[in-house]
Amino acid sequence: MSQPTTYAASYRFDNFYLDARNRQLWRDDQLLPLTSRYFDVLLLLVSHSGRLVEKQRIFDLVWDGVFVTDSALTQCIKDVRRQLGDDASNPRYIKTVPKHGYIFIGQAVASPAPPLPVGLGRGGLGTELLDDEPEAAEKAAGVEEQAEPSESLHARPYKFLDYFSEQDAGLFFGRDAEVEAIRSQILARRSFVLHGRSGVGKSSILRAGLTPRLRSQGHHVFVIRSFTDPVDQMSAALRSLNTQGGFRDDGGEFDDLDVLIRRSAKDSPGRFIIFFFDQFEEFFSLLPEPEQRKFIEEIGPIYSDESLPVRLVFALREDLLAEMSRLKSAIPEIFHHEYRLNRLSREQAARAITGPAKAFGCFYEDDLIERLLTDLSDHEEVDPPQLQIVCDSIYDSRDSSGRLTLSTYEELGTASQILPGYLERVMNRFNAPDLQTAKEILTDLISAEGRRLVLRADDLTARAGNFTSGGVSRVRELVRELVAARIVRLRNQNGEGWIELAHDFLTAEVSRWLTAEEVELKRARGIIERAMENYLAHELVIDADALDLLLPFGERLRLTDDEANLVLLSILNRAHSVPLWLVESAPLAPTLIEDASRAADPGVRLCAIEAAFLVGDGHAKELLRNMCLWDEDLGVRKAACIALADLFQTRAGDLLFEAQGARAPGTFRRAVSLAMMRDYDKQFVRLASLPVTLSLLVIGGLAWVRLRRDWRDILRKGAGGTLGGLAAGALGGMTLGLGLSMARQSGALEASSLIFVLLSLGAFIGAIGGGGVSFGFCAASRIAYRHSRLWAVAGAVAGGAAIGGLANLLGVDTLETIFGQSSVGITGAFEGAVLGAGVSLGAVLTGKLISQERPWKVVAGAAVGALFASVVLTVIGGTLFSGSLEAVARSFTHSQVTMDPLGYLFGEVRFGRVTQIVFGAIEGLLFGCGVMGGIRLADRPFKADAE
Numbered sequence: 001m002s003q004p005t006t007y008a009a010s011y012r013f014d015n016f017y018l019d020a021r022n023r024q025l026w027r028d029d030q031l032l033p034l035t036s037r038y039f040d041v042l043l044l045l046v047s048h049s050g051r052l053v054e055k056q057r058i059f060d061l062v063w064d065g066v067f068v069t070d071s072a073l074t075q076c077i078k079d080v081r082r083q084l085g086d087d088a089s090n091p092r093y094i095k096t097v098p099k100h101g102y103i104f105i106g107q108a109v110a111s112p113a114p115p116l117p118v119g120l121g122r123g124g125l126g127t128e129l130l131d132d133e134p135e136a137a138e139k140a141a142g143v144e145e146q147a148e149p150s151e152s153l154h155a156r157p158y159k160f161l162d163y164f165s166e167q168d169a170g171l172f173f174g175r176d177a178e179v180e181a182i183r184s185q186i187l188a189r190r191s192f193v194l195h196g197r198s199g200v201g202k203s204s205i206l207r208a209g210l211t212p213r214l215r216s217q218g219h220h221v222f223v224i225r226s227f228t229d230p231v232d233q234m235s236a237a238l239r240s241l242n243t244q245g246g247f248r249d250d251g252g253e254f255d256d257l258d259v260l261i262r263r264s265a266k267d268s269p270g271r272f273i274i275f276f277f278d279q280f281e282e283f284f285s286l287l288p289e290p291e292q293r294k295f296i297e298e299i300g301p302i303y304s305d306e307s308l309p310v311r312l313v314f315a316l317r318e319d320l321l322a323e324m325s326r327l328k329s330a331i332p333e334i335f336h337h338e339y340r341l342n343r344l345s346r347e348q349a350a351r352a353i354t355g356p357a358k359a360f361g362c363f364y365e366d367d368l369i370e371r372l373l374t375d376l377s378d379h380e381e382v383d384p385p386q387l388q389i390v391c392d393s394i395y396d397s398r399d400s401s402g403r404l405t406l407s408t409y410e411e412l413g414t415a416s417q418i419l420p421g422y423l424e425r426v427m428n429r430f431n432a433p434d435l436q437t438a439k440e441i442l443t444d445l446i447s448a449e450g451r452r453l454v455l456r457a458d459d460l461t462a463r464a465g466n467f468t469s470g471g472v473s474r475v476r477e478l479v480r481e482l483v484a485a486r487i488v489r490l491r492n493q494n495g496e497g498w499i500e501l502a503h504d505f506l507t508a509e510v511s512r513w514l515t516a517e518e519v520e521l522k523r524a525r526g527i528i529e530r531a532m533e534n535y536l537a538h539e540l541v542i543d544a545d546a547l548d549l550l551l552p553f554g555e556r557l558r559l560t561d562d563e564a565n566l567v568l569l570s571i572l573n574r575a576h577s578v579p580l581w582l583v584e585s586a587p588l589a590p591t592l593i594e595d596a597s598r599a600a601d602p603g604v605r606l607c608a609i610e611a612a613f614l615v616g617d618g619h620a621k622e623l624l625r626n627m628c629l630w631d632e633d634l635g636v637r638k639a640a641c642i643a644l645a646d647l648f649q650t651r652a653g654d655l656l657f658e659a660q661g662a663r664a665p666g667t668f669r670r671a672v673s674l675a676m677m678r679d680y681d682k683q684f685v686r687l688a689s690l691p692v693t694l695s696l697l698v699i700g701g702l703a704w705v706r707l708r709r710d711w712r713d714i715l716r717k718g719a720g721g722t723l724g725g726l727a728a729g730a731l732g733g734m735t736l737g738l739g740l741s742m743a744r745q746s747g748a749l750e751a752s753s754l755i756f757v758l759l760s761l762g763a764f765i766g767a768i769g770g771g772g773v774s775f776g777f778c779a780a781s782r783i784a785y786r787h788s789r790l791w792a793v794a795g796a797v798a799g800g801a802a803i804g805g806l807a808n809l810l811g812v813d814t815l816e817t818i819f820g821q822s823s824v825g826i827t828g829a830f831e832g833a834v835l836g837a838g839v840s841l842g843a844v845l846t847g848k849l850i851s852q853e854r855p856w857k858v859v860a861g862a863a864v865g866a867l868f869a870s871v872v873l874t875v876i877g878g879t880l881f882s883g884s885l886e887a888v889a890r891s892f893t894h895s896q897v898t899m900d901p902l903g904y905l906f907g908e909v910r911f912g913r914v915t916q917i918v919f920g921a922i923e924g925l926l927f928g929c930g931v932m933g934g935i936r937l938a939d940r941p942f943k944a945d946a947e
Helices: 036-047 055-062 070-084 134-144 166-171 176-188 202-216 230-244 257-265 281-285 289-304 318-327 346-359 366-376 384-395 406-411 414-427 432-444 457-465 471-484 504-511 516-538 544-557 561-573 580-585 589-596 602-615 617-630 634-655 667-680 692-709 711-744 748-783 790-819 829-849 855-875 881-891 900-904 913-946
Strands: 006-013 016-019 024-027 030-032 052-054 094-097 101-104 109-113 191-196 220-225 273-278 310-317 338-340 454-456 488-493 496-501
Touching: 006 036, 016 036, 036 055, 036 070, 036 101, 052 055, 055 070, 055 101, 070 094, 166 202, 166 346, 176 191, 176 202, 176 310, 176 338, 191 202, 191 318, 202 220, 202 273, 202 310, 220 230, 230 257, 230 273, 230 289, 257 273, 257 289, 281 289, 281 318, 289 310, 289 318, 310 318, 346 366, 346 384, 366 384, 366 406, 366 414, 384 414, 414 432, 414 504, 432 457, 432 471, 432 504, 432 516, 454 457, 457 471, 457 496, 471 488, 496 504, 516 544, 516 561, 544 561, 544 580, 561 580, 561 589, 561 602, 580 589, 580 602, 589 602, 602 617, 602 634, 617 634, 634 692, 692 711, 692 748, 711 748, 711 881, 711 900, 711 913, 748 790, 748 829, 748 881, 748 913, 790 829, 829 855, 829 913, 855 913, 881 913
Parallel strands: 191 310, 191 338, 220 273, 273 310
Antiparallel strands: 006 016, 006 109, 016 024, 024 030, 052 101, 094 101, 454 496, 488 496
């Protein structure tokens, strides 16, 4: 055990008097104003006069339980220097050691203080220990910079759920034999593994047992926690030691650990640099993979170089002992030298009970000691956490003389009520809203598998603060209350605050609060945390499968700002739909959405449009306007136009005419965007309010947009109508051939040839006619789908007229060019227009007149309409397929294809009016049925799929 220590009650340096008892700073007879915490910092520096006090040490002791940054300490030192009349550039009292801490360089003379710790300020900092031997104090200086916050500074003999630190060495009893056995093995071996069950006291024996013993022998000991980069912590510790030894830290040659170790051991021959890696299970569960590899790669050469006076000691829970095999590549003998720390024996437990109490002037009744050992023993062994909790509770009930009695213990309900009830009693202090927040804080500190976690204080408070009425400030107050109740532990490392449950003993109790859904939520949180690590290390976004698992939890994920930014970035890059709650949670949402709007993938840009709509008017205005006008993909442009119209309503069209700088769009580009808006809702763009030229361009753009959007549908139905016309023409040609063969009583060969020629010619004429009518009909239907269906009739008329006129022109020119014959009476534009009108009008009227539209009824209507149109055409002198053949036959004297024999079938000598009407009616009926039937058949499978 460490020797008894004394405390300083006051210090004098130059004409200053620092009164620790009354917490006052005097210069001659003038009282100088200092806040409570600033006084604590000055007292801490003066009590370590001539020695470096690291920033971390100051944070742990002065700001224990409070979240602060480096700037708070910088301001504190600045104010203290002002009161002392000190100059940072030429210091007389406080010297800054860059990146490390501060040294009091004045000549301070101390006076002794009472034997028990004296509390300083509400931060709970006690006056610092001064060893009886100055040399021992100097040797201890390098260790204390690494020590954790200690409850012994709060003048309590027991640690409750905290571990014993080096400063608690005078209160650490019962492990003398283990300390000596482990100490000898550490000095004899380059690597050593200390393991044991959770709560057995591994951290305490390292810090309060081994550390002071090894330091008293001149060894340099550093305690490292591995939930952040352990290599960086090792380097910082060695740099601090080098600075204290008077060596200049130039940030260059000291970058390598082996160089730092050699320099640190230069003036201490025969002494070791010892690293205690405490709670090393965190290395496997909390440290990102890249930093794990970095550590293993760094310690390999250090371990193998036997000229380096270094010892590596790993302490971890025994259930994760097998994970140490990951270090075999660096330390092949990692399992060769190990020690299992057991629970306390009854004899050890008795010393752990009575020793700390005696140091505080308290005494146990013998009967109470025996009763405690009986109540706490499990197979003749005692769990240290249970012992600490029970003894701490009994200590609070001591009488005025410091006696701890059996009756008091029984009044408390004995261990059976003290142990399980403490957490419940603490939680009962909170009102309903605070209780829920406190539970969320505690459940955040365990994993879905029930392991204890270490979280950044800022992340934890920000996450909980987003869902607490009091915000982050209230969460911080609750954390301070939980720290004061010794349920959680707050520690500072590298200028950051970290929070963890005070002990694994609490994890089972806290885990019982979790429902199955909350466990799944914690697993989702684990996915996010690993994703953050991957993004920070490799800039990898979250994959699509992981997003599908995360997003159903929504706001219950309680994302921090950085996490919300990452999830939003991942959703945009994976072209997922963006939820409103996420846009509201991510501070960088406007920037991320703008970046996504410039992505190469159109799907990502569409997601950016959706998200921009959620951001609101201010940011969305420019982004949507730019995409509405300039995006290369028509689908993306239209989506942007729709979003702009939805967001700004009738003002949307006007936004396209606002000044655009050097990239001002032309009239046609604006017209296309206006056309897209009108296509979405004609109320947003009124043609009457636009100039005539622009209105015409918008109409043209509207037609182009709709044709481009629906070209696949138009092509499919037009092809169906073309095939239907081909089938109808083929059937009509075959009918005509059969009629001629019968009338002429042709032989089989002649009849076959005649039927084949007429069938082929009919199929060709029917196909081009059907194509013209069907494409015109379908295109006009799509262009004018919000207007009267008569526009579809107009399209069919135009398509029929175009094809008819083209067929007439080509037929006449072909005959004249090849045969020198000019034919009159061949089907032309007029016939095509009338036939197109009959087909389309019949279909449209049928659809309007019949309440329950059926495809076959529409086809029948088209057939009847075409039949009627054909009869009218024939009556007024128009010619269809058969009439055109008759006109061509008359142009040639010896033509074999004359229609006159057909007249005999109807009592006419020639191909007269009655015959023309009959065959025209047949042709029209077949054409209307074929074209509309083809259109309907082409549309039917796709409708079925959609349904």
